[in-house]
Amino acid sequence: AIRMTQSPSSLSASTGDRVTITCRASQGISIYLAWYQQKPGKAPKLLIYAASTLQSGVPSRFSGSGSGTDFTLTISCLQSEDFATYYCQQYYSYPWTFGQGTKVEIK
């Protein structure tokens, strides 16, 4: 199985900050990479697919980049509603696998 490793596992940031989360795959996955946001007690929400394509309705402050093994999710100007846990997921090969999550907390 392809292992997805996110860093950091958690971070503290303030509203207005630029935040970057990285996701590394244990082998190349082309651009078959998605990012999700999950708030407590809620289902994950798709933010980005195909590594850099913004899901409809997702604010443009979210962006994704990368291909192969290294990927990033960037929030350009953190808003209060962005404090959540973020997961990456590869769908290049079975079994589909998720990163362990990055919790974005208020500083």
Add this chain to the structure above:
Amino acid sequence: QLQLHESGPGLVKPSETLSLTCTVSGGSISSSSYYWGWIRQPPGKGLEWIGSIYYNGSTYYNPSLKSRVTISVDTSKNQFSLKLSSVTAADTAVYYCAVGTGDLDYWGQGTLVTVSS
């Protein structure tokens, strides 16, 4: 816009079979080129993909669970189901149904299943 809703027992005894159903509205389960699947999340932990069924009936399972998992579709009811046999406390989790083309566009709200005697 697809909507998904999980249903099933919230408590299952050890060694028994966990059975959940996902009811789909807003679209036909048999007419779209989607993967219909299940993901679980143990309390306080991350996400684990359990398996998916393609619209043509092909199934794909996580090898870590493959010997215990069955995913099936009932097109007449616009539902798909999960069965997980021989459960233990380690199977206690929130179970989500979700659908997409690899990325998971639509999710149910999740249902907590506790394995306990």
